[in-house]
Amino acid sequence: MVRALGARSIRQTFRRPQLISPIVVFPTMLLAIQTGGAGAGIELPGFPPVQSFLQFMLAGSMMQSMMLAGNSGGIAFAVDIEMGFTDRLFAAPIPRFAIVLGRLAGTAALGFLASIWFLAIGLIFGAEIAGGVPGALLAILLITASALAVGGIGAAIALRTGSASVVQGLFPLVLVVLFLSSAFFPQELMIEPAKTIAEYNPLSFIVEGVREPIISGIDATQTLEAVAAIAGIVVLGLVLSARALRHRLRVG
Amino acid sequence: MEAASITAAAAAPGWRANMATVLALVARAKNELVRVPGAAIPGVLAPTIFFLGLNGVFGGLIHLSGFDTDSYESFIVPVSMLQGAGFTGAAAGVNLARDYEQGWVDRLLVSPAPRWVLLTGNVLAASLRAFVPATFVLAIAFLIGARWPGVDGLVVCYLMVAAMAAVAACWGSMLALHYKSQSAAPLMQAGMMGLVLLTPAYAPLDLLQPWLQKVAEINPVTHVIEAARQGFVGSVSWSDTWPGLLALAALLAVLGASALREMRRTNV
Amino acid sequence: MPAIEVEGLERAFGEVLAVRGIDLRVEEGEIYGFLGPNGAGKTTTVRMLTTLLLPSGGRASVAGHDVVAEARQVRASIGVALQEAALDPLMTGRELIRLQATLQGLPPTAGRERADGLLDRVGLSGAADRRVGGYSGGMKRRLDLAAALVHEPSVLFLDEPTTGLDPVSRKTIWEEVRALNEDGTTVFLTTQYLEEADQLADNVGIIDRGRIVAEGTPEALKAEVGNPHVELLVGEGAVAAAERACAELGKLLPPKDGRRVLVEVEEGAAAIPRVVRALDEAGVAVESLELVRPTLDDVFVDKTGHHLEKEESGDGGEEPVPA
Numbered sequence: 001m002v003r004a005l006g007a008r009s010i011r012q013t014f015r016r017p018q019l020i021s022p023i024v025v026f027p028t029m030l031l032a033i034q035t036g037g038a039g040a041g042i043e044l045p046g047f048p049p050v051q052s053f054l055q056f057m058l059a060g061s062m063m064q065s066m067m068l069a070g071n072s073g074g075i076a077f078a079v080d081i082e083m084g085f086t087d088r089l090f091a092a093p094i095p096r097f098a099i100v101l102g103r104l105a106g107t108a109a110l111g112f113l114a115s116i117w118f119l120a121i122g123l124i125f126g127a128e129i130a131g132g133v134p135g136a137l138l139a140i141l142l143i144t145a146s147a148l149a150v151g152g153i154g155a156a157i158a159l160r161t162g163s164a165s166v167v168q169g170l171f172p173l174v175l176v177v178l179f180l181s182s183a184f185f186p187q188e189l190m191i192e193p194a195k196t197i198a199e200y201n202p203l204s205f206i207v208e209g210v211r212e213p214i215i216s217g218i219d220a221t222q223t224l225e226a227v228a229a230i231a232g233i234v235v236l237g238l239v240l241s242a243r244a245l246r247h248r249l250r251v252g
Numbered sequence: 253m254e255a256a257s258i259t260a261a262a263a264a265p266g267w268r269a270n271m272a273t274v275l276a277l278v279a280r281a282k283n284e285l286v287r288v289p290g291a292a293i294p295g296v297l298a299p300t301i302f303f304l305g306l307n308g309v310f311g312g313l314i315h316l317s318g319f320d321t322d323s324y325e326s327f328i329v330p331v332s333m334l335q336g337a338g339f340t341g342a343a344a345g346v347n348l349a350r351d352y353e354q355g356w357v358d359r360l361l362v363s364p365a366p367r368w369v370l371l372t373g374n375v376l377a378a379s380l381r382a383f384v385p386a387t388f389v390l391a392i393a394f395l396i397g398a399r400w401p402g403v404d405g406l407v408v409c410y411l412m413v414a415a416m417a418a419v420a421a422c423w424g425s426m427l428a429l430h431y432k433s434q435s436a437a438p439l440m441q442a443g444m445m446g447l448v449l450l451t452p453a454y455a456p457l458d459l460l461q462p463w464l465q466k467v468a469e470i471n472p473v474t475h476v477i478e479a480a481r482q483g484f485v486g487s488v489s490w491s492d493t494w495p496g497l498l499a500l501a502a503l504l505a506v507l508g509a510s511a512l513r514e515m516r517r518t519n520v
Numbered sequence: 521m522p523a524i525e526v527e528g529l530e531r532a533f534g535e536v537l538a539v540r541g542i543d544l545r546v547e548e549g550e551i552y553g554f555l556g557p558n559g560a561g562k563t564t565t566v567r568m569l570t571t572l573l574l575p576s577g578g579r580a581s582v583a584g585h586d587v588v589a590e591a592r593q594v595r596a597s598i599g600v601a602l603q604e605a606a607l608d609p610l611m612t613g614r615e616l617i618r619l620q621a622t623l624q625g626l627p628p629t630a631g632r633e634r635a636d637g638l639l640d641r642v643g644l645s646g647a648a649d650r651r652v653g654g655y656s657g658g659m660k661r662r663l664d665l666a667a668a669l670v671h672e673p674s675v676l677f678l679d680e681p682t683t684g685l686d687p688v689s690r691k692t693i694w695e696e697v698r699a700l701n702e703d704g705t706t707v708f709l710t711t712q713y714l715e716e717a718d719q720l721a722d723n724v725g726i727i728d729r730g731r732i733v734a735e736g737t738p739e740a741l742k743a744e745v746g747n748p749h750v751e752l753l754v755g756e757g758a759v760a761a762a763e764r765a766c767a768e769l770g771k772l773l774p775p776k777d778g779r780r781v782l783v784e785v786e787e788g789a790a791a792i793p794r795v796v797r798a799l800d801e802a803g804v805a806v807e808s809l810e811l812v813r814p815t816l817d818d819v820f821v822d823k824t825g826h827h828l829e830k831e832e833s834g835d836g837g838e839e840p841v842p843a
Contacts, residue, residue, distance in 0.1 A: 021438065036461045036464030037453055037460060037464060038455060039461040040459040041312065041313050044316065180305075190311070191307060191311035194307075
């Protein structure tokens with residue numbers, strides 16, 4: 001059942017290319033503009049040793065796509081709820097969580113593809129993946145897992161509000177949260193108060209876990225921190241989803 | 253009511269009638285902001301988030317040699333204001349597409365009002381609306397320590413903002429009338445975003461990566477940004493202002509003509 | 521001089537010819553009804569006559585001006601109320617009609633006075649300062665009509681003015697159109713409702729698949745078709761049997777709704793006993809029997825072989841409007 005719902009979710013996601021393009025095109029544009037404009041920043045004292053700013057930024061762009069995919073999945077889920085499709089699913093003898101999990105499949109697929117896309121872009125434009133194939137695989141894995149985790153939050157919001165326009169309105173929040181992390185620039189070189197917020201932002205841990213294999217190689221500590229952050233978000237997503245589900249089934 | 257003679261010659265509307273039409277269309281456009289609760293928020297939020305975000309993330313760049321100023325927020329606030337102008341103008345295009353889909357534009361096209369009058373109404377409304385996000389971003393910038401640009405710097409900056417919004421509105425209107433659908437919206441927004449950011453937006457020209465430096469050198473909006481930025485990073489001079497004005501005039505001429513052409517070809 | 525004159529008007533969309541060579545003529549002060557089913561080309565024709573669409577072929581003139589070469593003069597002489605009332609939900613009725621006055625180039629004070637006067641005339645003075653978004657369908661049509669009149673046009677185009685309206689609102693619009701016509705305004709209206717064309721129009725043009733298949737006054741057209749018909753409501757599955765039984769008695773017309781059999785009978789009421797006898801002999805159960813005199817639908821069937829409408833429905837379909 002999860003597979004069927006997952007397949008539907010994936011099919012839905014890719015049937016409308018104009019919905020995918022903002023998830024991939026916008027971060028790619030931003031990647032080009034930011035590496036072009038801020039690229040000289042790698043000369044700053046304190047900047048981690050990198051081959052190029054592009055190499056540094058890839059992880060951030062992947063994060064951005066992943067977050068936008070989570071937001072988009074949340075919107076799609078909210079639309080399902082608005083149209084009553086989920087009500088039908090809830091009425092059927094399917095484990096509740098299978099429904100949410102199936103929906104997340106689409107988001108995870110997008111995250112997966114986004115990570116491959118940016119790795120490819122990086123390679124095409126001359127960035128090296130320092131960790132080689134294992135490093136690339138680790139990055140892909142972490143992004144896909146994050147997509148599931150963030151998708152869970154998106155689903156929880158969709159369940160709680162049942163309104164696609166509310167979920168869509170949270171899109172700026174995605175950008176805010178990313179700016180307040182080390183997605184686009186090393187945390188130590190950011191300006192207060194963003195700097196301090198980025199230090200504790202779980203997204204920073206994830207980004208750095210994805211970035212490390214690209215700019216220098218696989219590092220156990222960094223990877224574990226990323227996994228812990230992802231796990232944290234998964235737990236949060238589970239808790240919020242469970243409560244939202246209970247609320248929705250009670251209220252109908 | 254007397255029957256009008258069928259053969260009564262219809263003279264072209266005079267300048268008074270044309271001006272009244274432009275103003276009436278501008279008045280209608282304000283309803284979007286004033287009568288729809290929260291409609292102004294996205295237009296204001298986007299450039300503000302970008303401003304604060306860019307400042308927090310890339311503010312460290314200011315330590316590189318090559319910046320004329322030691323305040324990154326002063327350096328980028330004109331960029332954010334122009335971004336807001338681009339967004340507002342593109343939104344005017346999206347609104348026009350929506351109006352077209354809903355049949356409102358037919359009402360305008362069936363009237364004897366000249367097409368350029370109809371376009372001007374839309375474009376002027378966007379120019380005026382751009383003052384809202386621009387002022388908001390500027391206020392936030394001052395709060396976090398941006399430099400006072402002087403009255404001349406402020407005037408030049410706002411002039412660039414208004415004209416940029418007009419350029420964006422022409423671009424958006426052109427796409428709206430060509431595709432006759434709101435699905436062209438991403439192209440409207442992306443086009444303006446590209447135009448404003450493929451410039452010395454994040455850093456001075458010399459510090460840009462080579463490929464972006466070349467693009468920025470041919471991008472007319474580079475001159476607009478430099479002109480708008482003057483007061484914030486130094487003093488205002490005519491030699492730094494006229495290239496920006498010329499660039500905007502050229503863009504307005506080209507995109508305005510394209511938009512007008514599309515408006516005249518809606519019946520093809 | 522005719523108010524509207526059309527010769528060989530054509531319009532193609534890609535490969536499809538939506539309007540295939542139309543000729544018509546509307547005299548000053550006439551109400552012309554353009555009648556046809558959805559997709560027949562009515563809206564396309566109106567859009568060409570109101571300069572919203574360029575013809576692919578042929579020519580047309582409205583109020584003495586060519587729609588292509590003198591488009592601006594045409595626009596100044598016509599009032600238009602299109603199928604989808606093009607109203608802005610955020611504006612009030614008064615604001616909208618005043619905007620229309622400005623668009624038409626009326627001087628400010630005169631324009632305001634006319635606008636307010638027209639609102640009164642269509643019964644919207646009370647609602648004039650409420651937002652259009654809150655108006656009912658009937659109110660929106662009345663506002664659209666009032667706006668179309670603000671500059672005293674000599675020719676008024678109404679594209680399906682009562683589609684989707686309840687019967688009371690429909691009657692109100694009809695009365696208004698008649699009143700306008702009495703004042704001398706030429707009215708070109710398109711409709712899919714034969715009653716509307718029958719009731720309002722001085723002349724009717726019947727259009728099907730881009731061509732005019734019949735034209736004339738409603739009475740003349742109906743007289744052409746001539747014969748009344750008997751309409752039988754039979755039980756489920758009895759249509760074939762009923763048709764066989766009646767085949768000798770008169771020309772069979774295409775059945776309606778799967779249960780109504782139609783037989784043309786020249787002699788009118790005198791044919792009824794024979795019909796009843798034939799059905800009785802065939803053992804066909806008849807639920808009702810009616811003698812129906814010719815309508816414009818009959819004219820339509822006669823010319824095209826199919827019905828104009830299955831039955832008059834309250835909300836009409838939507839004719840796809842090509843952009």
